[in-house]
Amino acid sequence: MKDQFYSYILALQNRITQAIEDFDGKAKFEQDIWKRKEGGGGQSRIIENGAVIEKGGVNISAVYGALPKSMQTYFKVGEVDFFACGLSLVIHPKNPMAPTVHANYRYFEMYDDKGIILDQWFGGGQDLTPYYLFEEDVVHFHQQCKKACDKYHPDFYKEFKDNCDKYFYNKHRNESRGVGGLFFDYLKADKKLNIQDRFDFVTDVGNVFLDSYMPILNKRKDQFYNKINRNWQEIRRGRYVEFNLIHDKGTLFGLKTNGRIESILMSLPPYVQWHYNHEPAKGSEEFKLITILKNPREWI
Amino acid sequence: MKDQFYSYILALQNRITQAIEDFDGKAKFEQDIWKRKEGGGGQSRIIENGAVIEKGGVNISAVYGALPKSMQTYFKVGEVDFFACGLSLVIHPKNPMAPTVHANYRYFEMYDDKGIILDQWFGGGQDLTPYYLFEEDVVHFHQQCKKACDKYHPDFYKEFKDNCDKYFYNKHRNESRGVGGLFFDYLKADKKLNIQDRFDFVTDVGNVFLDSYMPILNKRKDQFYNKINRNWQEIRRGRYVEFNLIHDKGTLFGLKTNGRIESILMSLPPYVQWHYNHEPAKGSEEFKLITILKNPREWI
Numbered sequence: 001m002k003d004q005f006y007s008y009i010l011a012l013q014n015r016i017t018q019a020i021e022d023f024d025g026k027a028k029f030e031q032d033i034w035k036r037k038e039g040g041g042g043q044s045r046i047i048e049n050g051a052v053i054e055k056g057g058v059n060i061s062a063v064y065g066a067l068p069k070s071m072q073t074y075f076k077v078g079e080v081d082f083f084a085c086g087l088s089l090v091i092h093p094k095n096p097m098a099p100t101v102h103a104n105y106r107y108f109e110m111y112d113d114k115g116i117i118l119d120q121w122f123g124g125g126q127d128l129t130p131y132y133l134f135e136e137d138v139v140h141f142h143q144q145c146k147k148a149c150d151k152y153h154p155d156f157y158k159e160f161k162d163n164c165d166k167y168f169y170n171k172h173r174n175e176s177r178g179v180g181g182l183f184f185d186y187l188k189a190d191k192k193l194n195i196q197d198r199f200d201f202v203t204d205v206g207n208v209f210l211d212s213y214m215p216i217l218n219k220r221k222d223q224f225y226n227k228i229n230r231n232w233q234e235i236r237r238g239r240y241v242e243f244n245l246i247h248d249k250g251t252l253f254g255l256k257t258n259g260r261i262e263s264i265l266m267s268l269p270p271y272v273q274w275h276y277n278h279e280p281a282k283g284s285e286e287f288k289l290i291t292i293l294k295n296p297r298e299w300i
Numbered sequence: 301m302k303d304q305f306y307s308y309i310l311a312l313q314n315r316i317t318q319a320i321e322d323f324d325g326k327a328k329f330e331q332d333i334w335k336r337k338e339g340g341g342g343q344s345r346i347i348e349n350g351a352v353i354e355k356g357g358v359n360i361s362a363v364y365g366a367l368p369k370s371m372q373t374y375f376k377v378g379e380v381d382f383f384a385c386g387l388s389l390v391i392h393p394k395n396p397m398a399p400t401v402h403a404n405y406r407y408f409e410m411y412d413d414k415g416i417i418l419d420q421w422f423g424g425g426q427d428l429t430p431y432y433l434f435e436e437d438v439v440h441f442h443q444q445c446k447k448a449c450d451k452y453h454p455d456f457y458k459e460f461k462d463n464c465d466k467y468f469y470n471k472h473r474n475e476s477r478g479v480g481g482l483f484f485d486y487l488k489a490d491k492k493l494n495i496q497d498r499f500d501f502v503t504d505v506g507n508v509f510l511d512s513y514m515p516i517l518n519k520r521k522d523q524f525y526n527k528i529n530r531n532w533q534e535i536r537r538g539r540y541v542e543f544n545l546i547h548d549k550g551t552l553f554g555l556k557t558n559g560r561i562e563s564i565l566m567s568l569p570p571y572v573q574w575h576y577n578h579e580p581a582k583g584s585e586e587f588k589l590i591t592i593l594k595n596p597r598e599w600i
Contacts, residue, residue, distance in 0.1 A: 032577070046576045055576070172555050238568070245545035246555075255472050255546075268538070268574040275570060276346045276355070277332070277562050 001120065001195055002062075002083055005107040008199075009060045009087040010043075012105070012206050016089065017045050017058050019210050023217070026051035029058070034260040039065030044263040048270070052098075052221045056091040057266035063257055067110065070256045075110075080118060083109040084257075087206070088250065090267040091213070096233035098220035099130035099137065099178070100240065101213045102267070104250060105206045120195060122202045123185035126209055127164055128216075129178030129240060131233040133289045135299075137216045138179045142299040144212035145182045148205045152193065156201075157300075160184045165296040170243050175293040177243045181212075232286050235278055237269035244268065301420065301495055302362075302383055305407040308499075309360045309387040312405070312506050316389065317345050317358050319510050323517070326351035329358070334560040339365030344563040348570070352398075352521045356391040357566035363557055367410065370556045375410070380418060383409040384557075387506070388550065390567040391513070396533035398520035399430035399437065399478070400540065401513045402567070404550060405506045420495060422502045423485035426509055427464055428516075429478030429540060431533040433589045435599075437516045438479045442599040444512035445482045448504045452493070456501075457600075460484045465596040470543050475593040477543045481512075532586050535578055537569035544568065 017029045027050030035041040042061030047053050062085035072078060086106025093100070103126035110118045128141045142161070149156035164183035169176050182205060189195040244251050244267050254264035280286030317329045327350030335341040342361030347353050362385035372378065386406025393400070403426035410418045428441045442461070449456035464483035469476050482505060489495040544551050544567050554564035580586030 030576075048576060055574075057576070172561055238572075241541060241572075242545060242565075245542060261472055262577050265542075265574065266576055270574055272538075272541075272572045272574070273570060274355075274565065274568040274572070276330075276348060276357070276566055 001199065002085065002107065002109060005122075005199060005203075006062055006085050008203050008206070009085065009105060012087055012203075012209075013043070013045065013058055013060050016210060017047075019214065020047065020053065020056065020058070020091070023214065024050040024052045027053060032260075032263070034263065036063050036065075036258060036260075038258060039063060042260065042263060044260070044266065046266055050094075052093055052095070052217065054092050054094040055266075055270040056089070057263070058087070058089040059263050059266065060087045061085060061259065061263070063259065068257055071253070077110065077118075080113075081111045081115070083111075086124065088267075089209075091217075092237070092269045093217060093221065095221055095223060096131045096225050096229040097134075097223040098217050099128045100237075100269070102127055102129070103206075103209050105202055107202075120188065121185070122187040122198050124202060124205070125160060125164055125181060125183035126205065126212065127168055127178055127181035127183065128213075129236075130289065131236050132229070132285055133179075133292055134220070137219070139299050140216060141179075141181060141212050144208045145205070146300055148201075148208045149182070151204060152197070152201045157182075168243065170239055170247065172246065173239065173242070175239075175290065176296050177240060177293075179292065179299070180296060231273065232280070234269075234271050234273040235275065236289075237272045238274045241268055241272055301499065302385065302407065302409060305422075305499060305503075306362055306385050308503050308506070309385065309405060312387055312503075312509075313343070313345065313358055313360050316510060317347075319514065320347065320353065320356065320358070320391070323514065324350040324352045327353060332560075332563070334563065336363050336365075336558060336560075338558060339363060342560060342563060344560070344566065346566055350394075352393055352395070352517065354392050354394040355566075355570040356389070357563070358387070358389040359563050359566065360387045361385065361559065361563070363559065368557055371553070377410065377418075380413075381411045381415070383411075386424065388567075389509075391517075392537070392569045393517060393521065395521055395523060396431045396525050396529040397434075397523040398517050399428045400537075400569070402427055402429070403506075403509050405502050407502075420488065421485070422487040422498050424502060424505070425460060425464055425481060425483035426505065426512065427468055427478055427481035427483065428513075429536075430589065431536050432529070432585055433479075433592055434520070437519070439599050440516060441479075441481060441512050444508045445505070446600055448501075448508045449482070451504060452497070452501045457482075468543065470539055470547065472546065473539065473542070475539075475590065476596050477540060477593075479592065479599070480596060531573065532580070534569075534571050534573040535575065536589075537572045538574045541568055541572055 029045040032044045040063035044059040046057045064083040067082040088104045105124040109120045146157040160182040164180040167183045329345040329347045332344045340363035344359040346357045364383040367382040388404045405424040409420045446457040460482040464480040467483045
C-alpha cells in the first residue's frame with residue numbers, strides 16, 4: 001500500500017504542477033530534493049511571482065524510521081517504527097478576489113519490532129480560504145468535494161465537511177480560517193471499507209482537486225481590485241499564518257519529525273500585514289466575509 | 301508585593317509611552333482598556349505609523365482567578381488561584397537599520413485555598429533584534445543590561461544573558477531571534493535576595509530600558525536605506541513572527557489564560573514577507589547578521 005500510494009502522489013504532483021504552470025504561463029516550479037537524516041526525504045516544488053500565482057508549493061515527502069519521542073506521546077504508543085508519505089499543496093494567488101487553496105493527501109503506517117504493520121491509515125482533505133466571498137465559488141468547490149465523497153458513502157461529505165470546519169478554526173480569534181471543504185484523518189480499514197477502498201477514496205479526492213479549484217482561479221484571476229482589496233488580502237493572510245504556526249498539526253508534525261523547514265513553511269504567504277485592531281466597516285464586502293467565517297454554514 | 305509591582309508597571313508604562321511619543325513626534329499611543337471575564341484585565345497602548353515607530357505596543361495587564369487547566373499542567377500544580385501582572389513592550393521601527401526591541405517585566409503569585417501565598421516570583425528581561433548589525437549598538441544595549449545586573453550579583457548578567465540566548469532561539473531554524481540581552485524567570489526569594497530585593501532588581505532592569513534602547517533608535521532612525529534593506533527587514537520580521545507564534549511562552553500564556561488577542565498579538569510586525577529559500581549572498585551585510593545569529597557571542 002505504501003508503494004501504491006507513493007506512486008499516486010508522485011504522479012499527482014506532476015499532474016498538478018504541470019496544470020498550474022500551463023495555467024500561469026509565466027512562472028515555473030523550482031524543484032528541491034531533500035533527504036531526512038533519520039530516513040526518507042522529499043521533493044518540493046515551489047512557484048513564485050507568477051502571472052496568477054504569487055506563491056505556491058506542491059510538495060511530496062516520504063519519511064520513515066523510529067517514531068520521534070514527541071510523536072510517540074502524541075499517538076500514545078511506545079518505541080515503534082513508522083512510515084509516512086503525503087502530498088501537501090498551498091496556492092496563494094496574487095489577485096485578492098481569488099481564494100487561497102490548501103490540500104493534503106497522506107498515508108501513515110506503524111510497525112511492531114518484527115516489521116509487521118501495527119496500524120495504517122489515510123488522512124487529508126482540501127479547503128478554500130477566500131479574501132472576498134463569491135458564494136458560487138464556494139458552492140462549486142464544495143460540490144466537487146461532495147462528488148468525490150458520495151461515490152463511497154452518503155455520510156462522508158457531511159462528516160468530513162464538519163471536520164474541516166472544526167479543524168481549520170482559529171480558536172484564539174473565534175473564526176474559521178476559510179470556508180472549508182473536506183478534512184479527514186485516521187481512515188482505517190473497517191467492516192465497510194477495506195484499506196484499498198480507503199486508498200480509492202483518498203485518491204478520488206485528490207483527483208478532483210484541479211476541477212474544484214482551477215475554474216475558480218480562472219474566473220477570478222483577472223478581476224479588478226484596488227489597494228484596499230490587496231491590503232485586506234494581506235491582513236487576512238496574517239490569519240493564515242496564525243493558524244499554520246499556532247494550530248496546524250501538519251506543520252507541527254513536520255517540525256517535530258525534523259522535516260525540511262523551507263518545505264514545511266512554503267505554506268506561508270509572501271506578503272502579510274498585521275495592524276492593531278483592524279476591523280472592516282459594517283456592511284462592507286470585507287465584513288461579509290468575516291460574518292461567514294464566524295458562522296460556518298452549509299454550502300450545498 | 302503585587303500592589304507595589306502593579307504601581308511600578310503602571311508608572312513605567314506612562315514613562316515609556318511618554319518618552320516614545322515625544323521622540324517620535326508624529327504618532328500618539330492609542331489606549332484600550334480591557335476586562336478579562338475570569339478576573340482582571342489590562343491597559344494596552346499601541347502606536348502605529350509614526351515618523352520613527354512603524355508599530356509598537358506598551359501594554360500592562362493584571363489577571364487573576366482560578367489557574368486555567370492547561371497552566372496547572374504547565375506549572376505542575378493542582379487547582380489553585382493565581383495572580384499575574386506585567387508590562388510587555390515591542391517596538392518595530394520603520395528604518396531597517398534600527399533594531400526591534402522587546403521587554404517584559406512580570407510578577408506571579410499562586411495561592412492555597414485559604415488565600416495564603418504558595419509561591420511568588422518575578423520574570424522578564426529585554427532583548428534586541430537588529431536587521432543590520434552595528435556592533436556598537438549591541439554593545440551599548442548589553443552594557444546597560446549589565447549595569448542593572450551588577451548592582452545585585454556579579455553572576456547575574458552572565459546567567460541572564462545566557463538564558464536570553466537560549467530562550468529567544470528559533471530552534472526550527474537553528475538561529476537566534478536576535479542578539480539577546482537579559483531573560484530571567486522564577487526569581488524567588490532565597491538566602492541572598494529576599495522578595496523585596498528581587499523587586500528592586502527587576503524594576504532596576506525596567507528603569508534602564510529607555511537608556512538601553514533610545515540612544516540606538518536615535519542613532520539609526522534617519523540612516524539611509526533602500527528597498528533591498530527594507531525587504532530584508534520584512535523577511536527577518538517573518539522570523540520574529542515564527543518565534544512568537546511557535547515558541548514564545550508569553551504568547552502562549554496569553555492565549556491560554558484567555559487574554560485579549562489584539563493586545564497579545566500587538567507584538568507582530570506590520571509588514572512581513574516570506575519567500576522560499578531566501579538566503580543572503582555570502583559576505584553581504586545581511587549574511588553578517590545571520591552569522592552572528594547562528595553563533596551567539598559575548599558582547600562585553
